[in-house]
Amino acid sequence: MVMVSEHNVNEKGHLLIGGIDSLELTKTYGTPLFVYDLSLIRSRARAFLATFQEENIGAQVAYASKAFSCIAMYQVIEQEGLSLDVVSAGELYTAIQAGYPPERIHFHGNNKSVDELMLAMEHKIGCIVVDNFYEIELLKSLTTKLNQKVKILLRVTPGVEAHTHDYITTGQQDSKFGFDLINGQADQAFQQVYKEEFIELLGLHCHIGSQIFETVGFKLAAEKLITKMIEWDNVFGYACKVLNLGGGFGIKYTEQDTPLEPSTYVKEMIIAVKQLVANANLEMPEIWIEPGRSLVGDSGTSLYTIGSEKEVPEIRNYLAVDGGMSDNIRPALYGAEYDAAIANKMGTPKKVDYTIAGKCCESGDKLIEHISLPKAEPGDILAVFCTGAYGYSMASNYNRMAKPAVVFVENGQHQLAVKRETLEDLIRLDLPYHIEKGRD
The missing domain is CATH 2.40.37.10 (Lyase, Ornithine Decarboxylase; Chain A, domain 1)
Structure with a gap:
């Protein structure tokens, strides 16, 4: 050879x-x-996980399965100890048929239907990433009706957008996803859920772009989300348990592409979050990420x-x-x-x-x-x-x-x-x- x-x-x-x-x-x-x-998928998954373990940071690495999903792929991802990001009833049903542990499944999407939320609740999945006010009302109604508690993250748009080598700090407000941090939507969403009997707010989620070759955007997003965590802690006494910084880690399609190693993305995130929460005297949250393309591309x-x-x-x-x-x-x-x-x-x-x-x-x-x-x-x-x-x-x-x-x-x-x-x-x-x- x-x-x-x-x-x-x-x-x-x-x-x-x-x-x-x-x-x-x-x-x-x-x-x-x-x-x-599969050897490339397994080595990449282990590299993401190992960095969190070496730094002794509570974390979940969730495969963003929109990149490619089928029963066999879900089974390989599960073998590597990863969590799973799904965005539809079809992906969730496939995961269930693959025997994926429901407590490690996170459900995304900007227009989840009642049937999709019912399926997620029926299987008691680990987390629902809430995207809009309509979804909050659906969850309030369904959880009360079923007398069942759900864990959620609030997806927010932090005003940071990153693609390849570029990032901007005002460009993500115009998005179909999430609650805007800048115009007060995130505060409204927080106040609607944080005292709900059947809704447990774990923390915040954002996703700033795709095919990202640097870490500056992730650090800026972390700073904006942690600033909001500090505010909610001071005003409401709310302690954020989870900070999900999304995915978008780049891969090398051509010679012009220069992605970083998984460990580099993770280490830089950890350093930034540690410093920010220490400065604010906050408890260190779990850091969740959602690699998709960078695992299987x-x-x-x-x-x-x-x-x-x-x-x-x-x-x-x-x-x-x-x-x-x-x-x-x-x-x-x-x-x-x-x-x-x-x-x-x-x-x-x-x-x-x-x-x-x-x-x-x-x-x-x-x-x-x-x-x-x-x-x-x-x-x-x-x-x-x-x-x-x-x-x-x-x-x-x-x-x-x-x-x-x-x-x-x-x-x-x-x-x-x-x-x-x-x-x-x-x-x-x-x-x-x-x-x-x-x-x-």
Whole structure:
């Protein structure tokens, strides 16, 4: 086994994923195919947890499962001792079916329905992250009706927003999520819940952005939330038990990306929170975080079979694959960038600049705008890296494309985690037309 551009390659010049020949995987499961290397997920989860343990800080690391959820993934996350962040009845139901400990499940969302809240309460999940005044009224009604207590966090918008290397301190007020700290909404929400008989307010939650490569934004958010904690302690004698600083930790999609190590994000958060609460003579709260992309993103590789090629002289060469925006909407949706390689030609010189096109009936269905690859031929396997987050979870049946299979690899073994959809699956919920034709 050798290394080619940070990727493991066997003596045949084939890409290895988790020690397994990627072409063996495509022959077994077909393409398009999502492949997850579980060793990367486990090592990242342990790195987040270990830093809190080393610093002797009470904490929960909750997997933000919107990045990718299925029964098998939830079971792997549970094995690593993480908590779980869900945002819908579907994710919650999947977690329940996976046997996830309900006390480690946190329920997010800006428009939870009565049925969703009832499902959460039925299974006595660990925490509901309350997002708005309507939800407060629903919880007051349901908890009283059921004579059942729930634990909550109040999600607030701290006026801090961070993406990649940038952060701003006034840009998050216009958000569909949470209670605004600046205009007094958070204070109103606090006063509506903190003395409720059946509602236990654990503390505050915020989420400042995604694909973040620095820690300044997290520190600023912590300062704003702890300032509010100090105020509530002074005025109401309320002691905040939990400070949830959300997720958004970045990963390396391309050479231009420079994310920090999990331990760096966590250590910087801990230092900032410790100093702030010590200065205010407050009890140290538990620190909760919600990594999603940073746990599973770079563990995932999408494998496609290359088909047609179209040369537009002096403009570009299109290279088409058997998937596209139906299994990875991110490039078309917001210009996300990826790196890729021809999995069966890893040692071959890169001589052609290609645009990787999907097969959906949209001109914008391009997975990669420009990439240098070896001369491709029909039947070659294209590997697109770091697709473990928001690929399958945002997949659709546009053009009646069947969703790909998902495979886990670990310890030289592989197993199917999600079956490939069939043509029969695509029409399974369809019903024939039956309205009687009208008469003139």
